[in-house]
Amino acid sequence: xxxxxxxxxxGQGLRMGKELPKQFLPLAGRPVLMRTLECFYxxxxxxxxxxxxxxxxxxxxxxxxxELDCRAKxxxxxxxxTRFQSVANAxxxxxxxxxxxxxxxxxxxxxAALIExxxxxxxxxxxxxxxxxxxxxxxxxxxxxxxxxxDRRRFMAVQTPQVFRSEYLVRAYRQDYCETFTDDASVVExxxxxxxxxxxxxxxxxxxxxLDLLLAEALLNNPS
Amino acid sequence: xxxxxxxxxxGQGLRMGKELPKQFLPLAGRPVLMRTLECFYxxxxxxxxxxxxxxxxxxxxxxxxxELDCRAKxxxxxxxxTRFQSVANAxxxxxxxxxxxxxxxxxxxxxAALIExxxxxxxxxxxxxxxxxxxxxxxxxxxxxxxxxxDRRRFMAVQTPQVFRSEYLVRAYRQDYCETFTDDASVVExxxxxxxxxxxxxxxxxxxxxLDLLLAEALLNNPS
Numbered sequence: 001x002x003x004x005x006x007x008x009x010x011g012q013g014l015r016m017g018k019e020l021p022k023q024f025l026p027l028a029g030r031p032v033l034m035r036t037l038e039c040f041y042x043x044x045x046x047x048x049x050x051x052x053x054x055x056x057x058x059x060x061x062x063x064x065x066x067e068l069d070c071r072a073k074x075x076x077x078x079x080x081x082t083r084f085q086s087v088a089n090a091x092x093x094x095x096x097x098x099x100x101x102x103x104x105x106x107x108x109x110x111x112a113a114l115i116e117x118x119x120x121x122x123x124x125x126x127x128x129x130x131x132x133x134x135x136x137x138x139x140x141x142x143x144x145x146x147x148x149x150x151d152r153r154r155f156m157a158v159q160t161p162q163v164f165r166s167e168y169l170v171r172a173y174r175q176d177y178c179e180t181f182t183d184d185a186s187v188v189e190x191x192x193x194x195x196x197x198x199x200x201x202x203x204x205x206x207x208x209x210x211l212d213l214l215l216a217e218a219l220l221n222n223p224s
Numbered sequence: 225x226x227x228x229x230x231x232x233x234x235g236q237g238l239r240m241g242k243e244l245p246k247q248f249l250p251l252a253g254r255p256v257l258m259r260t261l262e263c264f265y266x267x268x269x270x271x272x273x274x275x276x277x278x279x280x281x282x283x284x285x286x287x288x289x290x291e292l293d294c295r296a297k298x299x300x301x302x303x304x305x306t307r308f309q310s311v312a313n314a315x316x317x318x319x320x321x322x323x324x325x326x327x328x329x330x331x332x333x334x335x336a337a338l339i340e341x342x343x344x345x346x347x348x349x350x351x352x353x354x355x356x357x358x359x360x361x362x363x364x365x366x367x368x369x370x371x372x373x374x375d376r377r378r379f380m381a382v383q384t385p386q387v388f389r390s391e392y393l394v395r396a397y398r399q400d401y402c403e404t405f406t407d408d409a410s411v412v413e414x415x416x417x418x419x420x421x422x423x424x425x426x427x428x429x430x431x432x433x434x435l436d437l438l439l440a441e442a443l444l445n446n447p448s
Contacts, residue, residue, distance in 0.1 A: 129363070129371075131363060131365075131371065132360075135430065135432050135433070136381035136382060136430070137382040137406045137407045137410075138380070138381060138382065139353070139409070139419075139421075140379055140380075141380060145420050145421060146418050146419060146421075147353075147380065147419055147421060148413070148419075149407070149409060149413065150379070151406065152406060154365060155362050155363070155364055155365075155379075156362070156364075156365060156371065157360035157362060158361040158362065158363050179375075182361045182373055182376060185363070185373060186373035189372070189373065194370050195363075195371055195372075196369050196370065197369060202433055202435045209359070211426045211427060211439070214439065214446055215435070215438065215442060218438040218439060218441065218442040219435075219438065
């Protein structure tokens, strides 16, 4: 079955005085986003990689790919104003039926084993996401500075890649955007498709906060 | 107002063939638990520190304190079979009215600023916990390998220290144990007390997984 991978890179542009978007931060000399793409290339060099990137970052990205000799062949499409729109734009390049992964550009520690597990589960059941048990206790905010407790055993943290049969994902992204769409699984299940899970990987971190970059460097120096 | 700090250290004993409990792992030569205690001592040397520790770990801990010259004066009490029982045991040493913090022994990066903020909020409002917005998307498991999405904006991760007026905490821990007690705040609010919040700190990590130890070492090498 044909395998597509949509990599979504967001972040605020590259204007003066702004921070460099997280996907361009160097990890041991190689940008986070390039590492992420290369994880998928190393998993399956025949997979069709499509990168959704803000238009204003395109020239900078092409320069990085040339200078650092990015080995992961990929196509780019213009990112949208929202993650939802970026995925919809990338989906326009999915021409054949198959399986489609959506992955955060800032998760550069995804393993071939996790990617393969998600694709296999999606092939069997149509939709698969990696889930991890919560480590922290959780509370729900209820206004006025107050909150109430939740039983964390019922809750799981969701990672990417999230993998779907292409017909589900294409149909899902024809829906109007809705505030409850927090990730691709939530868009697909609005069609009534059940979301299956595979065991997530704690090393598959999302580089969001400055602290995550510290952890990323430590992970690079301590391969599992 | 008199200030107490109850530090809870759990983990499986020190028997042959078992892993060393996380609280004894060395961070740059100093055990996690000793660093945690010293954070509170450095915040307020007059605070009354009480450590709940499994009985079988007591001799080992005393040896560590002697050898490494732990500067945080503290009393120890026997830990119970559950965290709930450990806190109840430590509370028996809280003889005067005041404010009582409960803190995880494996959170050695708590800052004086966060401790002080929690105590101040608890002095004003009776009960205060540090909360952080969720980074990950969340799903709720619904059985048969399926799950449903949740709006993460309503959910917060809870850290420690959790600080309470002593009369609330003492009364709370006279209740029978209940499965919904996931942290001290949940025990106190079963009395009907509202839980207030302060902004948590991403560096205030809980050392739970092997990955956390990598991050802890990186944090030590990169003070904020």
